[in-house]
Every structure is written in C-alpha cells, then in structure tokens.
Amino acid sequence: MKKAILITVLALGSDISVAQNQDFRVLNDQLIVKQGQVLIVDVNKYILASDIGVYAFGSTYTPNKNGRTFIGVDSEKVKPGLYVVYLVNMKDGSWVGSQSSQVEVLSGSLPVVRINKKSASSQVDSKRRAKESQLISGAYARGSKSEDFTDGDFIYPLKDLFITGPFGFRAYSNATFLHRGVDLRATAGTSVLAVNSGKVVLAKTNFSLEGNMVILDHGSGVFSIYMHLSRILVKEGQTVNKGQIIALSGNTGSSTGPHLHLAFKVSGTIVDPFGSIEVINKY
Structure with missing residues (x-):
C-alpha cells in the first residue's frame, strides 16, 4: 500500500x-x-x-x-x-x-533579444572549451552545500546599476540560447563587489567565452559568478567579505564592450541573479 x-x-x-x-x-x-x-x-x-x-x-x-x-x-x-x-x-x-x-x-516571461549574427559559442575551439568546462565544473564541486557563508542580505556588485542585457533568451542567426545572467554597464576598471561573503572557488583568466572570471561559493549550494573582468583581485581558496572589491570590470572573453556579466547558480541551476537576490533577501 x-x-x-x-x-x-x-x-x-x-x-x-x-x-x-x-x-x-x-x-x-x-x-x-x-x-x-x-x-x-x-x-x-x-x-x-x-x-x-x-x-x-x-x-x-x-x-x-x-x-x-x-x-x-x-x-x-x-x-x-x-x-x-x-x-x-x-x-x-x-x-x-x-x-x-x-x-x-x-512563467518567467523571459525576454527574447534578437541578434543578427552567429553566436560566439559556435566558434570556440571544442578541445579548449572542454578543458575550460572541466575547470568550471571542478570549482562548483568544491562548493559547500552544508555551510552558510553569507552575512545578511545579498547586495549588488556595482554601486551604479544599469542593465544592458537582461536574463532571458538570445536569438542568434544560427541558434537561440539562454543568456545565463545579466549584463551591467561598467566602464573598464570599475570596482566589482562581492554580493555576499563567501569563498573563492575559481579565479582564473583567459576563458574563451567568460574571459577573466571569479566564482564565489556562498554555501548552501549558492554561487555568484563574475565575468569579462580586466583584473582579478582575489585568489582561489580566499575568504571574502560582503562588499569587498574582488575584481575590476573589463572586456575580456566573448565581449563586445566593457561591462560586467553577473550570474547566479543555485543547487546546480543557473537563475536570474536580480530576481533571485530579491527572493532570497525576503526570507
């Protein structure tokens, strides 16, 4: 029964x-x-x-x-x-x-942005990308599900916020992909802040798509990801505080101009960073 x-x-x-x-x-x-x-x-x-x-x-x-x-x-x-x-x-x-x-x-009612060119991901060397993907997966595997490293509410990574690319879909001439984060306007060299306290599980340069990238583990299966940086100011294994300057924004990797790409991964799923910050902070 x-x-x-x-x-x-x-x-x-x-x-x-x-x-x-x-x-x-x-x-x-x-x-x-x-x-x-x-x-x-x-x-x-x-x-x-x-x-x-x-x-x-x-x-x-x-x-x-x-x-x-x-x-x-x-x-x-x-x-x-x-x-x-x-x-x-x-x-x-x-x-x-x-x-x-x-x-x-x-329904998330995600926007669809149409772009009249081929996606950069279709032009990346597959062997190089496979090695990069292993590094990124390894970083997530080092994260903690049991601990909570956060210090109160999440904050935003820039002092001045202006979204230039929303979380949603991008329809290229050859394929449609989920834009897995938000693009924020930031001139090269703008200070990038840790959205909450945590541990640095990845701080590496020259990824083919992400450019120079930092991933922070906030515990509980929650990660924040910062891409296209011009300079990284933290090291892997380092503990950082909420609001600490962890990097400077830039134009590295697959980027058409200086900006910060912020992404959130929660229990293995990429989610809308701003929408998720709002929900998490509420409780």
Missing part, C-alpha cells in the same frame, strides 16, 4: 519558522515561484539528518546545516504548473514523514 501524503497549504502572513508539528515549510509567498528564480524550503531541525533531502521538480536537494534549502527553478526544464514538494531519504529515495506541499511555478 502506498503511503498517504498530506498536502499542506500554509496561511499567508504566518510566522516563517517551521512549526514543531511540521516536517518542513515552503517559504515563498502563497507557495508560488517563477521560472528562473529560487524556491526556499526550511526543514525542521527535529527531522534534519545527513540523509534527508527535499524532492522537487524531479530532483533531490540537500538542506544546509540549519535546514534551509535553496532550489533553483530551471527556466527551460521546469514548465509552468503545479508540483509537489516533500522530503525523501537520499539513500533509497523513499518518502520521509507524511507531509507535502503543492507549489505553483509561473
């Missing part, structure tokens, strides 16, 4: 902490999240263990040591609709507890 699941819908405006009789709680208002943003789930400490995970959108996610779980909602793979979230044993995939929550994913 299959185990019965209790669908729990929590009242809007109630305390955001997990009640003693709840295994977990979805924090997003009205249990709604948009494509390209972040679903936040708190697992009650009484049930929290190393083998407990949160199941959502066909995958299992690891809570940090405090029980908070950040889940990036993929803009392409997770379609608008209703999804059930519940706890699982990550060793065997079995349900844990008797509670679940139904969340609604709304």
Whole structure:
C-alpha cells in the first residue's frame, strides 16, 4: 500500500519558522515561484539528518546545516504548473514523514533579444572549451552545500546599476540560447563587489567565452559568478567579505564592450541573479 501524503497549504502572513508539528515549510509567498528564480524550503531541525533531502521538480536537494534549502527553478526544464514538494531519504529515495506541499511555478516571461549574427559559442575551439568546462565544473564541486557563508542580505556588485542585457533568451542567426545572467554597464576598471561573503572557488583568466572570471561559493549550494573582468583581485581558496572589491570590470572573453556579466547558480541551476537576490533577501 502506498503511503498517504498530506498536502499542506500554509496561511499567508504566518510566522516563517517551521512549526514543531511540521516536517518542513515552503517559504515563498502563497507557495508560488517563477521560472528562473529560487524556491526556499526550511526543514525542521527535529527531522534534519545527513540523509534527508527535499524532492522537487524531479530532483533531490540537500538542506544546509540549519535546514534551509535553496532550489533553483530551471527556466527551460521546469514548465509552468503545479508540483509537489516533500522530503525523501537520499539513500533509497523513499518518502520521509507524511507531509507535502503543492507549489505553483509561473512563467518567467523571459525576454527574447534578437541578434543578427552567429553566436560566439559556435566558434570556440571544442578541445579548449572542454578543458575550460572541466575547470568550471571542478570549482562548483568544491562548493559547500552544508555551510552558510553569507552575512545578511545579498547586495549588488556595482554601486551604479544599469542593465544592458537582461536574463532571458538570445536569438542568434544560427541558434537561440539562454543568456545565463545579466549584463551591467561598467566602464573598464570599475570596482566589482562581492554580493555576499563567501569563498573563492575559481579565479582564473583567459576563458574563451567568460574571459577573466571569479566564482564565489556562498554555501548552501549558492554561487555568484563574475565575468569579462580586466583584473582579478582575489585568489582561489580566499575568504571574502560582503562588499569587498574582488575584481575590476573589463572586456575580456566573448565581449563586445566593457561591462560586467553577473550570474547566479543555485543547487546546480543557473537563475536570474536580480530576481533571485530579491527572493532570497525576503526570507
């Protein structure tokens, strides 16, 4: 006999902490999240263990040591609709507890920017790119899921913000791709700030597409990525503070002019940096 699941819908405006009789709680208002943003789930400490995970959108996610779980909602793979979230044993995939929550994913309504030329990615040497991809994947693998390195709310990486390229799709003459971040106007040499405290898991130069790049691990499976830099001011393994100058903006890699490309990766999924900062800071 299959185990019965209790669908729990929590009242809007109630305390955001997990009640003693709840295994977990979805924090997003009205249990709604948009494509390209972040679903936040708190697992009650009484049930929290190393083998407990949160199941959502066909995958299992690891809570940090405090029980908070950040889940990036993929803009392409997770379609608008209703999804059930519940706890699982990550060793065997079995349900844990008797509670679940139904969340609604709304369309991200991502813009499509048409560009009358071929994408730069189609012109990159495949062997070089494979080596670069291994370096980037290795950096993410060094990140911590259990620790939380953040210091309060996330901030923005530049003092003056002007978006020149939104998070959304770019339709080139040969293909359409997701623009996996936001482009921010910045003259060469502008100070780039760490959006929150964390550890440097990558600080390398001369990537074919990203140029000079820094990746910060904020813990809990959350990373911020800074591309096209003219100068890197931190080293791999270094701990940085929120607001610290980590680099200077530039025009390196596949770039048509000086700017900063900011990206966010949450639990393995690239999400809208600004939309996700807004959601994470709310809770």
